[in-house]
Amino acid sequence: MKARDIAIGFNEAERARVGSLYWEAFRQKLRPAFNNEAIGLRVVRAAMRADRMLVARVDGTVAGVCGYYDRGSGAADLSWRALRQVLPRGQAVRASLALSVLARQEKDRLLVLDGICVDSAHRGDGIGTALLDAAEQYARDRGLAAVRLSVIDRNPRAEKLYRRRGYMPVDRGALGLLGFVYGFDKYIVMDKELAR
Template structure:
C-alpha cells in the first residue's frame, strides 16, 4: 500500500469521489430518506462539509474519510434548506423526518464522529485506524477530553476496530420495526477517554 496522508478537508475536485465513497458506505441507512440512489447521492454530495471531514489520501486519490460534528453541524449538513435545494417541499419534509432518527447530538467535552468509511479495496490496510488516530489528535487540539461514535450491529468489523482502539460501549438502543427501513436494528454508542 502507498503511504497515506490524512488532512482536514477536501477540494471541490474531490467532492464527487468522496460523495460516492460516503454514499456507498451509508447507502442502506440514507436511501430511505430519498427513495432513489441518484437523488440521495446528489443531495449527499452537495451537503458535504469540507471543514467537517478528515480525508485520507494515497497516490491513487481519496481512500477514506472520517466526518465529525462541530458547532452544531456534522459532516453532511442535511438541513431543511439544503434538502429543499434538491427536493420538493414534500420530499424535503419526508427526508428530514426519515433522517431525524439517524441524527447525532454533540456532547460537551467530546468530539462526536460522524461517518467513518474506507474504500472497499483498501479495507484492512490500517486506514480506519489512522483516521481514528488523527481524529483523536483533532479532539485534543480542540480541547475535547473524549471521542464518541456509534456503530450499528450489522458492522461487527468496525465495532471490533473501535474496541481494539480503546473505545468502550456506554449505551445501546434499537430501532424496533424501523430497523426494516434503515437496514439495521441495534446500535451501540462508544466513547474513548483521551489521556492528556
C-alpha cells in the same frame, strides 16, 4: 510503498468521490429518505462539508474519510435548509422526517464522529485506524476529553476495531420496528477517553 496522508477537508474536485464513499458506506441507513439511489447520491454529494471531515489520501487520491460534528453540523449537512436547496418541497419533507431518526447531537467536551468510510480497495490497509488516530489527535488539539462514535449491530468488524482501539460502550439503542426500514436494529454508542 504508497504515500498516505490525512488532512482536514477536501477540494471541490474531490466532492463527488467523498460523497460517493459516504453514500456507499451509509446507503442502507440513508436510502429511506430519498425516492431513489440517484437522488440520494446527488443530495449526499451536495451535502458534504469539507470543514467537518478528515480525509485520507493514498498517492493523492481520496481513500477514506472520517466526518465529525462541530458547531451544530456533521459531515453531511442534511438540514431542512440544505435539503430544500436540492429537493422539491415534498421530497425534502420526506427526507427530513426519515433522517430525523438517525440524528445525533454534539456533546460538550466530546468529539462526536459522523461516520468513517474507507474505499473497498483500501480496506485492511490501516486507513480506518489512521483516520481514528487523526480524529483522536484533532480532539486532543482542541482540548476535548473523549471521542464518541456509534456502530450498528450489522458491522461487527468495525465494533472489534473500536474495542481494540480503546472505545468502550456507553449506551445502546434499538430502532424497533423501524429497523426493517433502515437496515439495522441495534446500535452501540462508544467513547474513548483521551489521555491528557
